[in-house]
Amino acid sequence: MNGWHGQALHIDLTAGTLQRRQLPTDLLTGSIGGRGLGVRLLRDTIHLTTDDPDLPLIFAAGPLSGSGVPASDRVAVVSRSPLTGTVFDGSAGGTFARDLKSAGVDALIIQGCSPQPVWLRLSGTEASLQPAAQLWGGDIPTTLAALSGHGSVATIGTAGENGVLYAGILFGQGNAAGRGGLGAIMGGKQLKAISVQGDQATTIADPTRLQKANRDILRLFRASPPLFGEFGLQAFGTATFVDLMAQRRMTPTDNFRATVFPNSTHYSGPALRHALHPTSGGCNGCPIACKKFNHSGIPLPEYHTLSHFGALNGLDDLPALLAASADCYRLGLDPVSAAVTLATASEIRGDTLTAADLTPRLEAIAQCKDEGALLAQGARRLAVALGRPEVAMTVKSLELPAFDPRGAYGLALAYCTSGRGGCHTRGNPISYEILRRPVPTDRFSFAGKARMLRIAEDSIAATDSLAVCRYALFGASLEEYADALSAVTGVDYSSAALATVGANIVLTERSYNLDNGFTADDDLLPERFFTAAGSHGQDTQVPALDRDRFLAERCTYYHLRGLTDTGTFPAASGPLLP
Amino acid sequence: MKRQIAFYRNKLLQDGSAIDQGLALLAQDDGIISSGPDDLCQLGAAVLTRLGGCALILARPPLPISEWLIAHAGSADTLIPPDSETRTFLHDIPILRRDEFRSDPVAALTARLGQRKGVLVEGIGLVAVGPLTLEQAYVNLSSLFHALFVKTLHDLLLQPCGPQEQALLAAVRAWTTPLTLAGLAFCDRADLNGNTQIAHEMERVGRYTVEQRLVDSFFGNISCRDDQQIFISQTAASLDALSGCIDPVPFDNSTTCGITASSELLTHRRIYEQTDARTILHGHPKFAVVLSMHCATRDCAIDDCWRDCPQVRDCVGTPIVAGEVGAGGLADKVVPVIANSGAAIVYGHGVFTIGHHDFAEAFTKLLQIEQACRDEYFRRVDANS
Structure with missing residues (x-):
């Protein structure tokens, strides 16, 4: 095969066995890889509870990993989320996907629970489980340092070991499958870390065609302001969104009770540049290089981390925000969920977080001790436990990121249709409602947004399955990546064919969630967004969302997906992954 | 949606990309809404449903360029636009010939549109899709027309013109609308101050640029500076609706x-930093684009002339430079030549002009360059006949 190896490594941690098994060709061509492959491989076990050892944790690369296609070296981590209960995938950059492929496998399928802490070592054709008693209890930098020399490493921190429901899996250089508590799944299996390396190349069917496809992609990258523009991701990283969201009055502030934070300029992209003179870096082979590092090589916070520890919690002290970000990284916590949970607690208690509170509280969360035990359950469970469920700014228990949905109506819909809970990345309407890519649309209108969202979700699901960075879609599209995939694999794909695979993935994820008890009632935003306006500006009004119009557009979305009015599958169900 | 369909129908007719009886526009949300001849609408509805x-x-251009290009394409199944701008976004343009189309037109068209943004269809003309919006379909259709118009005129410069080509050129002459400053008003330099006034003037001049067909669809960019900042059109903005x-x-x-500013922000910024320009206008006028690619050099070792040509050539007294759009280095090539000439043509792309005090100077230059390029183009093809 070209592109794929056609093999997965199955790890049974209970039995301590490791076995390479063939992946059927039609399964690979029909699900592509990454998110699609991971979701497909969960089909027979998605009903298992998140504390069941047999629930798999899957790491899946894509056929383009290791091929040199721009922005194509990401790995999908897929399982069921302990935070949301939904099927959940996280996409991480860095070098892990490349090194996983170089070990000759497309995916790791990890089941069972080890009787004692272990780490998985995969080096070429050799795979083994190693004792991890010495590593257990260590933070992320310590573990990464201990396993240096073993290739690329994925690991959990103390948060994952202690079952924090939003513990992430970290990969070094600030890369993470951060959301949804996948780190807690890994910790529950007593698996501290995974290292991968090898020397097997990803073979390419048509190098000449690939060269052309890569050129086309790079030209579109260079022509894209959000990528290579003066204020794009290459220049400022995702911190570039601080000013833009402030200008659009979409900055979630004071636990989403306002949408502008006057002091956001203290931690904006230019502020970071001025204070820290950051250097750029990126995932393997990625020309965008959106990650920013300080002079010591420590990764700087992403936009959502800055904004949620900042505006959402009323803090504007840059050193404190940098420290909070570093704490989350060190402890293996999802900073988005952590910041929203802290803001929820502040609103309920009527107090305000101070800069000095941050590190002790994050430590307590990671250790699940004292007040941290409740904070470790996430915003929704915390709010329910304290008798104020309406204060949790979550959808399907996933804490909302730092884009306020009252400022972009497609985004409001996307938070609700996302199969993994309140998350913008499944349909990324920020692209066409704010960044004008590929076309501008009216952000304060629901008209046509259901169809746009459906198309974008399909496109992104396919992109996640190619294991390509979603930011690539700010420049290129499935059209160019279909050419690259065809060149690498020798299997002809069109953009339409990729979109069809994407649609099948989205529907498969929905069928999993419905089987696990989710309903249309879960496809809904918190009440606050329908009753309270955002912060109006001189030229911009940010009214509360019109509930009837929202529900009508959600219904249109269901219809466009071939679903019933209530978002369920009709008797003759739609197409799912093969 | 009906209002939008009427709007873009009128736009395509106004900008000369389509003829009324060969134009169908379709858009769908809950259901499909269409405008145009029944046969085209039926075909379009079936294709759109599948896509x-x-x-x-679906649009038949007012010029016989589709037929001419297909007839001269040999056995090729795609056309590659030579201009850099549309090539960046379209890559290539699939050709769907009558015999491929006859048995199952819906399947044939759907398959091609599943691969590319637009298709050249024998007997119909141009077909373009808009995955997210009707405006996107308009932009793709308009870009297809621009790419094929430029390719046709460029090809005609490279070969002797027979009777068929003469007829085509006569049609092109008839299609071109007069370029004129008559009736256009500009804000005086003394009044070009303050955010509101600058924005109003940019909106007005942007509209002139589209009305005079100095753009590809409605793309191009425009800016004006004051002491502290550059006011610049956003990326993907309609120059006639700023x-x-x-x-x-x-x-x-x-x-x-x-x-969210134009992808040419860097070029605008460098021009302001290194010249005394007050305003900048950038359009994609067709004849200037065609002539920028007509190079007399033979046996040149450079393949990607649009990006790599180191020469500063001249066309109608205006320097031509190569350079890639966006972050591809265009600013480095344009800035050194525009200070002296007040204008620069970018190979296969478009024209930048500057005004030292107002937009009247920049717009007049853009218009004059395109008029001179038109005249020069017809002089060269006439010499070829």
């Missing part, structure tokens, strides 16, 4: 809100 996108446009689509970008980069 699942938002919009589809209200609310102008970004103020401070020279000191104290905010990143300019992330």
